[in-house]
Amino acid sequence: MSEHIKLLVIGDILGKAGRKALRDHLPHLIDEHAIDFVVANGENLAAGFGTTRKVADEVFDAGVHVLTNGNHCWDQRDFMKTIDEDDRFIRPANFFPEAPGQGWTIQETALGHPVAVINTIGQIFMNGTWNCPFEAADQALSEIPSDVKIILMDMHAEASSEKMGMGWHLDGRVSFVYGTHTHIPTCDEIIHTSGTAYQTDIGMTGSYQSIIGMRKEGALHRMLTRLPQRFEAVDRGATIFATLLQCDLKTGKTTHIERIKVNPSH
Ligand SMILES: [Fe+2]
Ligand SMILES: [Fe+2]
Known part of the structure; x- marks a missing residue:
């Protein structure tokens, strides 16, 4: 067997609300489903x-093994130093080579x-300029030792088509290609023909009484008036969306995929 x-x-874990939801529920989820490894954005x-050492430690302490990143990577200045001090942090592999940190990790x-x-x-x-994600994926896979079979890819992207492209590009070469960034979960989880699981977006762990995690008043005012507004995160009432995978340790192929929703009372 x-x-x-x-x-x-x-x-994407959104602010205080998302962090609290994880602290309150992740240890229990890990026990309930006998989870061996947790990754989050x-x-x-x-x-x-962005990310700071202090807020990252809250989710590491709750059971997260690796934190990926995205377009908000450098919003907190100190993170350029922090990312080099701890290899549980990664940032997009297709950032320009001058970027601090690493695009992949093994834990x-x-x-x-x-x-x-x-x-x-x-x-x-996407607002920003970086190199080709497909080439960066191929490069990372050429560097990861071949005895590491379980490989996950967080593709932080807006366009579902581009994420689906990556899913097929890596089919048979990794365990799971999934999207982050839109903050909205999609229900298209699937296991492709060569054993790679795929989902367009995991969804945010944060408050959905919001506009993608931000207070609706400010975000809506900006849409109605086209005037600049300060965005403020909603700081309570988060829903956790996550995806549970079972993978074969020998082959790295995914054998089961299932979405999970935990909706604590507001
Ligand atoms: Fe995000
Ligand atoms: Fe993003």
């Missing part, structure tokens, strides 16, 4: 804008099984 590993994938941990489960996590960022409808 083949051995399996269970992984939980969490999308940290680009919005600090009130919606171990409590039982010593290695898990690789790669981060890329899309080029379509």
Whole structure:
């Protein structure tokens, strides 16, 4: 009988509300589903804008093994230093080579099984300039030792088509290609023909009584008036959206995928 590993994938964690929801519920989810490894996106941990050591430690302490990132990566200045001090942080591999930090990492489960996590960022409808995510994915896969079978890719991108493209590009080469960034979960989770699981967006862990995690008044006012507004994160009442995977340790292929929603009372 083949051995399996269970992984939980969490999308963009939005500010205080998202962090509190994870602190309150992640340890229980890990026990309930016998989860070996947890990855989350940290680009919005600090009130919606980037990551700091302090807020990252809150989610690491709750059970997260790796924090990926995205277009908000450098919103907090100190993070350029922090990312180089701890290899549980990664940033998109297709940022320009001058960027601090790494585009992928390998961490171990409590039982010593290695898990690789790669981060890329899309080029379509995104504010920013970076290199090709497909080339960066190929490069990362050429560098990851071949005995590491469990490989996850967070593709932080707006366009669902570009994310689906990555899903097929990596089919048979990684365990899971999933999207983050839109803050809205999609229900298209699937296991492709060569064993790679795919989902267009995991969804945000944050308040949905909002506009993608931000107070609706400010965001709506900006839409109605086209005037600049300060965006403020909604700081309570988060829903957790996450995706649970079961993968074959020998082949790295995904054998089961399931979406999870935890909706604490507001
Ligand atoms: Fe985000
Ligand atoms: Fe983003």
